[in-house]
Amino acid sequence: MSAAPATPAKDAPRRNPTNWRSDVMQRRIARRYASERLFKLAGLGAVLLSAGFLAFLLISMLGAGLRGFTRTEITVRIDFPASELQLAPAAVNARSLIAANLPAVVGDAADKALGTGGATLLSPGAWLTLRDAILDDPSIVGRVETISLPASTEIDLAAKTGGSPESEAAVERLRKAGLLSTGFNSTFLTTSDGTDPTQVGIWGAFKGSLLTMVVTLLLSFPIGVATAIYLEEYARKNWLTDIIEVSINNLAAVPSIIFGLLGLSIFLNLLHMPRSAALVGGLTLALMTMPVIVIAGRNAIKAVPPSIRDAALGIGASPVQVVFHHVLPLALPGILTGTIIGMARALGETAPLLMIGMRAFIATPPGGITDPATVLPVQIFLWSDEVSRGFVEKTSAAIIVLLVFLLAMNGLAIYLRNKFEKRW
Amino acid sequence: MTEEQAALMPANPKMTARDVKVFYGTNQAIKGVSIDVDMDNVTAFIGPSGCGKSTFLRTLNRMNDTVASARVEGTITLDGEDIYASSMDVVQLRARVGMVFQKPNPFPKSIYENVAYGPRIHGLAGSKADLDVIVEKSLRRAGLWDEVKDRLSDSGTALSGGQQQRLCIGRAIAVEPEVILMDEPCSALDPIATAKIEELIHELRGRYAIVIVTHNMQQAARVSQRTAFFHLGELVEYGVTSEIFTNPRQERTKDYITGRYG
Numbered sequence: 001m002s003a004a005p006a007t008p009a010k011d012a013p014r015r016n017p018t019n020w021r022s023d024v025m026q027r028r029i030a031r032r033y034a035s036e037r038l039f040k041l042a043g044l045g046a047v048l049l050s051a052g053f054l055a056f057l058l059i060s061m062l063g064a065g066l067r068g069f070t071r072t073e074i075t076v077r078i079d080f081p082a083s084e085l086q087l088a089p090a091a092v093n094a095r096s097l098i099a100a101n102l103p104a105v106v107g108d109a110a111d112k113a114l115g116t117g118g119a120t121l122l123s124p125g126a127w128l129t130l131r132d133a134i135l136d137d138p139s140i141v142g143r144v145e146t147i148s149l150p151a152s153t154e155i156d157l158a159a160k161t162g163g164s165p166e167s168e169a170a171v172e173r174l175r176k177a178g179l180l181s182t183g184f185n186s187t188f189l190t191t192s193d194g195t196d197p198t199q200v201g202i203w204g205a206f207k208g209s210l211l212t213m214v215v216t217l218l219l220s221f222p223i224g225v226a227t228a229i230y231l232e233e234y235a236r237k238n239w240l241t242d243i244i245e246v247s248i249n250n251l252a253a254v255p256s257i258i259f260g261l262l263g264l265s266i267f268l269n270l271l272h273m274p275r276s277a278a279l280v281g282g283l284t285l286a287l288m289t290m291p292v293i294v295i296a297g298r299n300a301i302k303a304v305p306p307s308i309r310d311a312a313l314g315i316g317a318s319p320v321q322v323v324f325h326h327v328l329p330l331a332l333p334g335i336l337t338g339t340i341i342g343m344a345r346a347l348g349e350t351a352p353l354l355m356i357g358m359r360a361f362i363a364t365p366p367g368g369i370t371d372p373a374t375v376l377p378v379q380i381f382l383w384s385d386e387v388s389r390g391f392v393e394k395t396s397a398a399i400i401v402l403l404v405f406l407l408a409m410n411g412l413a414i415y416l417r418n419k420f421e422k423r424w
Numbered sequence: 425m426t427e428e429q430a431a432l433m434p435a436n437p438k439m440t441a442r443d444v445k446v447f448y449g450t451n452q453a454i455k456g457v458s459i460d461v462d463m464d465n466v467t468a469f470i471g472p473s474g475c476g477k478s479t480f481l482r483t484l485n486r487m488n489d490t491v492a493s494a495r496v497e498g499t500i501t502l503d504g505e506d507i508y509a510s511s512m513d514v515v516q517l518r519a520r521v522g523m524v525f526q527k528p529n530p531f532p533k534s535i536y537e538n539v540a541y542g543p544r545i546h547g548l549a550g551s552k553a554d555l556d557v558i559v560e561k562s563l564r565r566a567g568l569w570d571e572v573k574d575r576l577s578d579s580g581t582a583l584s585g586g587q588q589q590r591l592c593i594g595r596a597i598a599v600e601p602e603v604i605l606m607d608e609p610c611s612a613l614d615p616i617a618t619a620k621i622e623e624l625i626h627e628l629r630g631r632y633a634i635v636i637v638t639h640n641m642q643q644a645a646r647v648s649q650r651t652a653f654f655h656l657g658e659l660v661e662y663g664v665t666s667e668i669f670t671n672p673r674q675e676r677t678k679d680y681i682t683g684r685y686g
Contacts, residue, residue, distance in 0.1 A: 237492065307529035311592070313490065315542040315599055316519030325541070326531065 061396050068397025071185040071198065072159040073148035074121060074174060078109040078130075080141045092138035094131070103127040106149070114179070121170060123150040123198035125187070148181055153197045153390035160393075188397060192363050193379065197390025200383070202401050204365040208278055208358070208373030209347065209405065215282020215369055216346050220289040221339055225328075227290070228297030228335070233323055252291035259288045260352030268356060276357040276372040284352050289342035296338020300331035333417045340413040347406055350377040376402040432663045434462035434650065438603060438633040439484060439521075444498035446479055446488065453479045455657040456498070461603070466629050468648035468665065469637045472685065475654040477637045478526075481605050484635065485521035486514050502603070519546055521603040522596035527612050528588035530580030530595070535572050538580040538591055539563060542599035558598055566594030567624050586617025593624065597632075604628070606636040610643065622647050641681055645669050653677045 019025065085105045087096060106127040107119035114121055126149040133147055134140060151159070158167040159180060174180045192204025227248075235241045263284030267273045273280050304327050312322045353359070358374050359382060366373035374382070376398060383395040437460035446454035454476045461467050461484075469477040479488070486507060488494040500507050507517055519542070530538050539559045542548075549555035559576070563569040568590045572583070580591055589609055596604055606625075610618040625634060625647045638644050644651050645665060652662040653676075661668060661677045672678045679685060 305529075307525060307527055308531065309490070310487070310523075310525055311529040311531060311595075312541075313487065314485070314518060314523035314525070315545075315596060316515050316517075317541075317545055318515050321545055325545075330532065 061399055064393055065396030065398075065400040067160050068393040068395075068400075069185050069188060070160075070182050071187070072151040072156040073181045073183045074110075074114070074151050074155070075146055075148050075179045075181065076106075076110055076118075076122070077113045077144065077146045078105070079112075079144045081143070083109060085141060087141050089138040089142055092134060092141060094135065097131050097134060102131055106130055110149075114174070121152055121155050121174070123152050123156075124196050125194075125199040126150055128199075129187075148183060150183075150185075150187070150198050151180075153388060156198060157389060188394070192365050193361055193374065193382070194363060197386075197388050197394055200391075200394055202376070202379065202398050204362060205374050205376045205379035205398070206401060206405070207365045208281075208362075209375040209402075211278035211366060211369050211373060212281040212285060212353075212375055213343065213347060213409075215279055216285040216289055217339075217343060219283065219286035220293055220342065223286075224290045224293030224339075224342075225297050225335060227294045228301055229323055229328070231294070232298050232301040233319065233327070248291045248294050252295055254288075255351075256288055256349050257351040257355065259284055260355030262287065263352060264355045274370045274372070276360045276362065276374070277370045278366060278373045278375075279369040280356050281353050281358050281373070281375065282369065284356055285346040285349060288349070288352065289339075289346045292342035292345070293335070293338050296341070297331070297335045300334025300338070301327055303334060304330045329420070332420045336413055336417045336420070340410055343409060343413075344406055347409065348377055348402070350381050353378050354381075376405065433460040434465060436462050436464075438463050439500065439502050441480075441484070441500045442498055444480065444483060444496065444500060446476070446483060447495045447497075448491070449493045453657055454483070457654075457657075457659040459652055459659060459662055461633055461635055463602075463633045464630060465649035466625060466634045466636060466647055468644035468651045469635065469654060470639070470641055470644045470651060470680075471654035471660075472680065473639065476657040477652075477654040478607050480654070481607055481635060481637050482523075484603070484605055485518050485523055487518075487523065489514060519599045520601055521605060522599065522601035524589070524592050524596055524604065524606045524609050526608040528585055528592055530583070530588050530591050532579060532581050534577045535563075535580050535583070535591060536576040538595050539598045542595060546599055548599065562594045562598040563591075565597050565628070566590045567620065567627070568594055584617070586613050586620060589613060589617070589621060590624065593621075593628075597628075601632060603633040603635065606634065608637050608639060611639065618643070641669070653680060655680070 083105050085097075085100050085102065087100055106122065110118035110122050110126075112118070129149050130147060150156075154163055154167040155171060155174075157163045158171045159175075159182075162168060171180065187199060188201050190203050191199065191201030194200040231241065231245065235244075263280060267280045267283055268275060273283075308326050308330065309322055312326050313319075317325065353375060359378050360372060360374065361382075362372050362374050380395055380398045380402065383391045383398060439461045441457055441459050444454055444457045445452060457476075457480055469481060471477045482488045483496050483500060484507075488496060496508060502517070502520065505512065507521075531541065533541070536559055539562050540549075540555050543555060543558050549558055560569060560573075563572065568587060571587060572578075572591075580588065583591060589612075593604075593609075610621050613621065622643065625636065628634060629649075636644075636647060638647075648665045650663065651665040651668045653660045653668065653672075653674075655676055661672060661674045663673075668677065669681055672681060
């Protein structure tokens, strides 16, 4: 046996076989499992913590806000033939009721039915409820009628959560007489901002938000998608497109108030567009939303496999046909996701709209995009600033309306996204 | 081109390439290739990976236009017409010179739509009935009709790999091209699907000028009548397939087909 086995080189000493059962090795493995468990627990803890915050937010808001959708009503007996209101049922209309001084009729009837000071127990807008009832059924002006009218803010709060001793005593008295009831606050869903908490509504702000969102979507979606397509499919890579790309990415991160200042100086001061209008709000928010849509659109377009482009080009489709027949349909779900994110951000935006005057007190719902309007988040901001305690629950109720709006919008977008995904 | 080389070119060329050079930026991928392709023969491009055979194939219907850094020099003609001339419409060119890709890439649409798309964008069908005829004829020619005739509205991506590739061939045929370029059409397929595609190539021969890139020398020997061997961006040898495989003139070709490298 002359041939010695190949000896290992001097600088590479032979390693002993690993002893996987040694204490050191076992400890190392135990440590690795321990850190695995720790990481899992930390993640679980984070999820539970955020779920807890969310639950707290929802519960506190629902607790305070749902009361805003109800109102306390007082049953008042009105003897129309004996009152000042001397109108034949045929002569009843909105104007004649004002001329006949309906508010005074309600006040007198309340004083009569509820005792001295009865009128102050009712909301200053109680006569509006009566007016609507009379317009619905004019025949009641010829007889004695009992009708539920909204209570004043003090009585409303005292009945719901408690208030001053006097109003609590009044509530107690009314409750014993069986005159107090709770009804659905339809006023809140049908009117706009006002000075008395029992009379304010969210409809004006809701409509303002809706109009603003429509303007934003109609501008930012087509422009954003067209920009994304151009940059991804047509633009040559050079310093100019690099600058455009960096600028768009930066725009997406610019604080929203800056966009408000931009809107103020361009749309209002330079172009003299109407102040406080949904048009200007929508334009301003479109500037803010567009970069988000461009970035999401570019990523979605980039994610379309090149083989699909090759296939279409290979049978002689023109670049435009490739984009509109193949790339865009495949990228649409991704583009829609980006649009949802951008629109949701725009819907919740307050700061830029303050700059263009959408924080004005506007007591009628906007009729179009050039009418003065406000939006839900600004309305929430304005009401949270009010002194009267009655606005607290209105603020929370408005937040609920905003969140429902947001959920509905996202739901629609998710539905559309799934629909387009299924088509392929 | 030397006279010796010229003598080996087919007699009635459909497409001719003269001194074609392709650059990606500063990197030269094709170094002066001259070749003729005719209608009667299936032409195979063989060669080791990275030799430029796919790059050259893609110059034949200007698919390299989509690569921003690519630049093509030399002349390529289709029926004597320079395809890189400014008067040549690239959309029309690609309808006349169809392409089948390495990985089956059906559109994520129905089988019917996959085939109908080309005729529709080129306005080849006057009516829905015309289109139905074209779709059936193309799928029959692609040898797929019997397998899919009852489920034309199913998604093209739900087919097996081999069926997808035949669908892609049917899609290319539907626009009635004159030349079909195939870029390693079987490299993603199993042997049975490969056999079906090869059979299909046999049947399509003569109707279309077919150029096939393959890294499988047995495949080149089976399906083609003429073979071009590419190496390092050069066309080393071009000739009748049986000659190339049994009696190569060049040392490099011999080394390659005997498995010395590649």
